[in-house]
Amino acid sequence: MDQVDQYICSQRERYERELADLLRIASVSADSAFAPHVREAAQFVFDKVQKSGLETELVETDTNPLIIGQWLHADDAPTVLIYGHYDVQPPDPLELWTTPPFEPSVRDGNIYARGATDDKGQMMTHLQAVEAWLHVEERLPVNVKVIIEGEEEVGSAAITDYLATNANRLAADYIVVSDNSMWGPDRPAITYGIRGIIPFEVIARGPNKDLHSGVFGGSVTNPANALVSMMASLVNSQGRIQLPGFYDDVVPLTDEERRAYASLGFDEAGYQAQVGVKELFGESGYSTLERRWARPTCDINGLSGGYQGEGPKTVIASEARAKVTFRLVPNQSPEKIAAAFEKHVKAHCPPGINLEILFYEGGEALLVPSDSRGIQAARRALEAIFEVEPVLIREGGSIPIFNDFVKHLGAECLLIGFGLPDDNTHSPNEKMCLKDYHRGIRSSARLLEELAKP
Secondary structure: OHHHHHHHHHOHHHHHHHHHHHHOOOOEOOOHHHHHHHHHHHHHHHHHHHHOOOEEEEEOOOOOOEEEEEEOOOOOOOEEEEEEEOOEOOOOOHHHOOOOOOOOEEEOOEEEOOOHHHHHHHHHHHHHHHHHHHHHOOOOOOEEEEEEEOOHHHOOHHHHHHHHHOOOOOOOOEEEEOOOEOOEOOEOEEEEEEOEEEEEEEEEEOOOOOEEHHHHEOOEOOHHHHHHHHHHOOEOOOOOEOOOOOOOOOOOOOHHHHHHHHOOOOOHHHHHHHHOOOOOOOOOOOOHHHHHHHOOEEEEEEEEEOOOOOOOOOEEOOEEEEEEEEEEOOOOOHHHHHHHHHHHHHHOOOOOOEEEEEEOOOEOOEEOOOOOHHHHHHHHHHHHHHOOOOEEEEEOOOOOHHHHHHHHHOOEEEEOOOEOOOOOOOOOOOEEEHHHHHHHHHHHHHHHHHHHOO
16 A cells, blocks of 8 residues: 555646646536537546556446446455546636636646536546556455446436446445545545435416516516515525425434534634625524534525616516525435425415426435444545544535435445535636645545455
C-alpha cells in the first residue's frame, strides 16, 4: 500500500490535468442540445476506465451510454462495485459564474467548473485509485466492478432498467459512491443515510391566450394567481407540510441521533452567512441539521408564467407552471406522497383552471447500519489519510439509484464524499478542493485494501 500511495502522490499534476479535460466537456443531460457533449463525456470515461486496466464495455441504451468495467482476479476476496455519473446539471444562470462553467479555472486551491464535485471530480478519485493499484502492484486487493452512468441528473432511467435485468453481472458485496460532501474542511465523513425524492410539475391553464388584465381582469381566473395560491397551501407558517397523511410513515429521529448531531458543533452563524440569509427557517421543533438531514421537506424549484421582460406588461397569462420536489425520509413511500400531492392540489384548484400534474421518477430514502463491516473499513481508510476520525452523518440530498442497488444486489452501500458543503453543487461557481481531490484518491486506494481484510 505504501508504494501505491507514493505513486498516487507522484501523479498530482496528471490527475489534475485529466480532471480538467473531463470538466471541459459540457455533458448536460437535461438539455438535448448538449447530447453530443454527453456522448463525448461517455467516451472519455470509457477510455479512462479501460486505461486503468479494467475489462471495459460501453453499453448503449435508449438514452445515454453506461460504462461498465471489471477486474475479477482476487480469489476469496470481496467484490466492490464503484458507481458514478458523468452527466452534470445545467450551468444557468451563466452571468453568475466568475469564469465560464466549462472552462476549468484553478483559484485558491479549488478547481471551478460545472461538475467539479458533482460528480466528475469525485468519480475520478476512484478511477485513479484503481489505476494506481494496477500500475504498481499489477493486481487489486479486492475484485472491482465499475458502472458509470450519464443521466443521474435526470432520473437514472437507463441504469435502473439495466440493473433490473443484469443484477448477476453487477453482483457485489459493497457499493462505493462518492457524490456528496465531507462534514467540513479536513473533516471526512461517512454518510449513513440519504433522503428520498419525488418531483412534480404543475401546469395551471386558463384562457386560450394572454389577456389584457384591465379589460378582462376580474372576470376570469388568473392562472398565475391560482398557481401561487395552490403552492402556498403546501406548507404552513411552522414549516409543516399540509398534504393529508404526509407524516404518517415518518420514522422519528432517535435520542442518540439527536445527541450525535448536536455534538458535531454545527456553526449556525457560519451556515447562515454561507447561504446569505438574515435568519434560518424550517420545521418547528427541529435543529438545522435535523431539518436538512432527517426531516421531510417540500420546495418549489421553479415558477414561470406571464411576462418576464423588463418593465410592466399588463396581461393575464394563459398558463403558469411550477416545479416542486419533496425530500422524503425513511419509510415514506414516493407513491403515497404522489397520490397525496395530487389530491391536495386538486382540492385547492380554483374554478376556471385546467390543471395538469406531471410526475417524474423518484426514489425512497436509505439508511445503512452505522456499525457495519464496510463502514468500519471506511473509517480506518479515511482516518489513515486525513489523520482524524471521520464522523457519521446523514445527507439531505437524494441518490435514487441507491435503492435500486440495494433492491437488486443486496450489497452494503458506502457513501463517502470528498466534496465540501460550500462547493456550490447545482449552483454557479461549482468547485472542488484539489487537496481533497488528491486525498480522495488516496482514501479510495486505502479503502480497497481495508475492505479486503477479514
